[in-house]
Amino acid sequence: MPFNSNVFINCPFDSQYKRLLNPILFTCIYSGLTPMISKLEDSGAIRIKQIIKLIKESKYSIHDLSRMKSKKSGEIARFNMPFELGLDLGTREIGLGKLKNKRCLILDIERYRYQAALSDISGNDIASYGKRNQIEKIIEKIRDWFTAVLGPIQPSSSKLYLEYTEFVSDLQLELENLQFDKNDIKNLTNSEYIFYATKWVKNRNI
Amino acid sequence: MENLVTGDKKSKLIKSLIRSASTNEHKLHVIPYKGKWGVKFEGSEKMFRIFMSKVSALNLAKKKANLRGNTMVIVHNRDGRIASAATYE
Numbered sequence: 001m002p003f004n005s006n007v008f009i010n011c012p013f014d015s016q017y018k019r020l021l022n023p024i025l026f027t028c029i030y031s032g033l034t035p036m037i038s039k040l041e042d043s044g045a046i047r048i049k050q051i052i053k054l055i056k057e058s059k060y061s062i063h064d065l066s067r068m069k070s071k072k073s074g075e076i077a078r079f080n081m082p083f084e085l086g087l088d089l090g091t092r093e094i095g096l097g098k099l100k101n102k103r104c105l106i107l108d109i110e111r112y113r114y115q116a117a118l119s120d121i122s123g124n125d126i127a128s129y130g131k132r133n134q135i136e137k138i139i140e141k142i143r144d145w146f147t148a149v150l151g152p153i154q155p156s157s158s159k160l161y162l163e164y165t166e167f168v169s170d171l172q173l174e175l176e177n178l179q180f181d182k183n184d185i186k187n188l189t190n191s192e193y194i195f196y197a198t199k200w201v202k203n204r205n206i
Numbered sequence: 207m208e209n210l211v212t213g214d215k216k217s218k219l220i221k222s223l224i225r226s227a228s229t230n231e232h233k234l235h236v237i238p239y240k241g242k243w244g245v246k247f248e249g250s251e252k253m254f255r256i257f258m259s260k261v262s263a264l265n266l267a268k269k270k271a272n273l274r275g276n277t278m279v280i281v282h283n284r285d286g287r288i289a290s291a292a293t294y295e
């Protein structure tokens with residue numbers, strides 16, 4: 001797979017986050033990139049090795065640190081995301097050749113919240129997508145980052161959002177036509193979602 | 207989890223999804239947009255009208271669909287899924 005068009009996605013994989021993961025995947029695909037997700041790989045392999053392999057194969061990466069803080073008392077915060085961000089930043093710093101060209105986007109709900117838990121990366125610019133209209137905001141933040149790392153000519157964030165909503169409806173209606181129920185649709189795997197989004201974007205005619 | 211999309215279903219789905227990727231002027235979308243609600247014709251890059259409430263947006267979409275005939279109104283949720291879809295003859 002070509003290094004220059006791969007984007008490593010480091011975010012929660014639970015059902016609650018899927019509403020944000022799907023637009024992240026769609027925005028990457030619409031912009032011509034290939035999302036790389038650890039769960040797509042062989043489940044027999046050691047997870048950390050899969051992750052390092054994906055990081056090495058991807059020029060770009062998107063890290064969402066929003067789960068660093070637990071939501072309620074007694075709930076354990078998730079540290080996989082900051083850990084994988086560390087691996088990614090380390091690969092760029094210590095790696096040789098093309099690895100020096102790696103670029104990453106760090107996302108969180110609040111812009112400066114990470115500094116309390118992860119002060120080593122203070123000074124890094126973090127994009128926040130807030131608590132309202134998150135789908136639109138997350139598309140906008142990724143699109144704005146693409147203007148910096150891929151080139152200034154990118155579709156507007158409004159266009160990306162509207163295209164995303166049309167893809168969502170096309171996919172859901174077609175699945176329902178084939179007697180997929182709500183759970184089947186909700187449980188589409190990430191690899192299925194990436195596959196169908198890629199097909200749809202390739203055949204889009206506007 | 208086992209892949210839910212297999213065999214015939216998968217190839218049918220790919221074909222119909224590719225077909226539906228072409229824009230269809232007989233579809234109207236009611237979409238959450240910047241904290242408000244917008245009505246958009248499929249394939250258009252901008253909203254036709256923006257309203258403060260979902261009900262107002264839906265009313266306009268239904269009216270437009272009735273005028274055009276054979277038009278589907280698709281209402282989206284804030285979570286990125288479809289809330290409802292209905293065709294107006």
